[in-house]
Amino acid sequence: MVPVGGISCCLSAAALYLLGRSSGRDADVLRSVTRVDQLKDLAQLLDAATKVLPTLIVAATGRVGSDTPINCEYSGLRGVIVEQTAEQHFLKHNDAGSWIQDSALMLSMCKEVPWYLDDTTARVHIVGARGATGLVLTVGSEVFEESGRSLVRGTLDYLQGLKMLGVKRIERLLPTGTPLTVVGEAVRDDIGAIRIQRPHKGPFYVSDKPIDQLIANLGKWSRWYKCASLGLTVFGVYLLTKHAFQYFMERRRHWEMRKRVLAAAAKRAGKEEEGVNGKVENTSDATKKDKMMPDLCVICLEQEYNAVFIPCGHMCCCMACSSHLTNCPLCRRRNDQVLRTFRH
Structure with a gap:
């Protein structure tokens, strides 16, 4: 049997270790980025960096602003990124005969307008913020509209095993005036304006936390991932070692019982082909030994075995001896059932 638990733990430990290394690398990169105290600088x-470096990764702070903000439909707030979702909530009839609550997504849409960071000294446009790490949108409104279906429609839904409850509409946005920290590549566009965008290689963060807090959080997660990886590794190695030990002990018991049966058969038949004084002679030919193996019960060594243990499937005892056993003599698994077998 394959030790699935041990292998899964070791693979999970490897994945967590890689996540920890990635978080640690991101923290080191954030420590090395150029921090901009004022956007005017x-x-x-x-201009100075482009002469010596192909790209300039900066960390800038400011407040969100836009010349064409979006007016939210439900909350009345103004934002630069607005996401709207609508979920249909209902009760459905399951196979057990009871009603359980479930939901289905009806609508999901997102709008974004050009926006910038402003710290009263200058403005810097931000491009591609929706794909940045750390961006969290504020819940502007959350409204639940109860279902107002007609009697006919409600009856049809009931016959199909459904009871409509209503629609839940959620509006999330990035409001104007929100203080943000943006880490990305600073470039000039075609008209000479400065913008910050996702670099070809490097971090891209849009967060409401200062950069020092971002670095501290990444370091904390890196340490947590590595500690969890170490714990899973130890547990996985323990499971693999336990499985290997159990397999070794099972094989050892199997060979010891095999020797006992062969010795009892030799003594019973009065033959000396299997060994002297009840000891079995070792043979390198496994096929020959299988043919010489008698069908004796490993407990009483007198009756032929005719009982199969469930669920392990081993057949090594007679029905009389198996009735007194709760575990299989070969693998030590607990017996749920014993079946009698017939050879003819």
């Missing part, structure tokens, strides 16, 4: 830094 970014143009000078960009």
Whole structure:
């Protein structure tokens, strides 16, 4: 039997270790990025850096602003990124005869307008923020509209095993005026304006946390992943060692019982072909030994075995001896059932 538990633990430990290394690398990269105290200094830094570096990764802070903000339909707030979802909630009839609550997504849409960071000294446009790490949208409104279906429609839904409860509409947004920290590549566009975007290689963060807190969180998660990886590794090795030990002991018991049966058969038949004084002679030919193996019960060594243990499937005892056993003599698994077999 394959030790699935031990292998799964070791694979999970490897995955957590890789996550820990990735978080640690991101923390090191964030420590090395150029921090912009005032956005007005970014143009000078960009001009100086492009002469020696192909890309400039910066960390800038400011408040969200836009010349064309979106007016939210339900909350009345103004934002630059707005997500709207609508979920249909209902009760459905399951096979057990009871009603359980479930939901299905009806609508999911997102709008984004050009926006920038503003710290009163300058403005820097942000591009592709929806795909950045750390972006969390604020829940602007959450409304539940009860179902108002007609009697005919409600009856049809009931016959299909459904009871409509209503629609839940959630509106999430990035409001204007929100203080943000953006880490990304600073570039100039075609008209000379500065923007921050996702770099070809490197971190891209849009978060409401300061960069020092981002670095601390990444370091904490890196340590947590590595500790969890170490714990799973130890547990996985323990499971694999336990499985190997049990397999070794099972094989050892199997060979010891095999020797006992062969010795009892030799003594019973009065033959000396299997060994002297009840000891079995070792033979390198496994096929020959299987043919010489008598069908004796490993407990009484007198009756032929005719009982199969369930669920392990071993057949090594007679029905009389198996009735007194709760575990299989070969693998030590607990017996749920014993079946009698017939050879003819």
